[in-house]
Amino acid sequence: MNGQAHLEWLRSRRSIRVFAARALERDVLERVLEGAITAPSSTNRQPWRFSVVTARDLRQRIVDAVRERTEAMKAIIRRGHHAEDFGSYGDFFFEPLETAAAIVIPQYRPYPDLIAQLIESGGGDPAAMPTASAMQAELCSTSAAIMALLLQANAEGVGSCWMAGPMVARDQIHALLGIAAxxxxxxxxxxGWPEESPPARQRKQLDQVVRWHEEKP
Ligand SMILES: Cc1cc2nc3c(=O)[nH]c(=O)nc-3n(C[C@H](O)[C@H](O)[C@H](O)COP(=O)(O)O)c2cc1C
Structure with missing residues (x-):
């Protein structure tokens, strides 16, 4: 694939929120996860882990937990001063999970920042000499793995939606899946297999997000 064709392919990815009632085969899921672990990571620590939930009962318990916590959150927002502006906040916190054939919960673990400790032990101030922890390198690495997962899913024809919404039920999901510090x-x-084909969402133009520092001719 040449550069232009690859760019077009990248543009073909969509967040999919409605899925067909059809299971995802294990070999497809394994390739999607193999895709994830191709990602680069800080000092190649690969600080990620993935819980892959296809079991119907457990998926339902996750959905129920997120729905319950979302409703509780919405009720609190409705009581606040920003109800008019943020009344719909909380939409799509759990809905894509309802029809998903698999729910993947990516996880990362932070590591002690050895370089920062070395700087400190030599009398330096790590705050004035920022290191990998200043950019949450393990979280960044895991985010890169999630992006690779989304792209491999796209290549498989599998729909995907990476969601922050379920964080509202983080404690419940951690307990359900045995995720611990x-x-x-x-x-x-x-x-899941896509049951919708949404149009592309608007992107900011390159000149809005890129600042060039070019070599002058
Ligand atoms: C970190 C992150 C959190 C997101 N959280 C949600 C979510 O909770 N619910 C949802 O429906 N979509 C969620 N999305 C998907 C975005 O809404 C979507 O990527 C964006 O609107 C652009 O659309 P596209 O992915 O189809 O290009 C999230 C995406 C990212 C990267």
Whole structure:
């Protein structure tokens, strides 16, 4: 695939929120996860883990937990001063999970920042000499893995939606899946065979988001 064709393919990915009632085969899921672990990571630590939930009962318990916590959150927002502006906040916190054939809960674990400790032990101030922890390198690495997962899913024809909404039920999901410190979930990814083909969402133009510092001719 040449560069232009690859770019068009990248543009073909969509967040899919409605899925067919059809299971995802294990070999497809394994390739999707193999895709995820191709990602680069800080000092190649690969600080990620993935819980892959296809069991119907457990999926339902996750959906119920997120729905319950979302409703509780919405009730609190409705009582606040911002009800008019944020009345719909909380939409799509759990809906894509309802029809997903698989729910993936990516997790990352932070590591002690050895370089920061070395700087400190030599009398330096790590705050003035930022290191990997200043960019949450393990979270960044795991986010890269999630993006690779979404792209492999797209290549498989599998729909996906990476969601922050389920964080509202983080404690419940951690308990359901046995996720314990130092591991932390990074949202949820709904996966399934697409039952919708939404149009592309608007992107900011390159000149809005890129600042060039070019060599002058
Ligand atoms: C970190 C992150 C959190 C997101 N959380 C949600 C979510 O909770 N619910 C949802 O329906 N979509 C969620 N999305 C999907 C975005 O809404 C979507 O990526 C964006 O609107 C652009 O659309 P596209 O992915 O189809 O290009 C999230 C995406 C990211 C990267």
């Amino acid at each position: 130092p591991w932390r979930m990074v949202g949820a990814v709904a996966l």
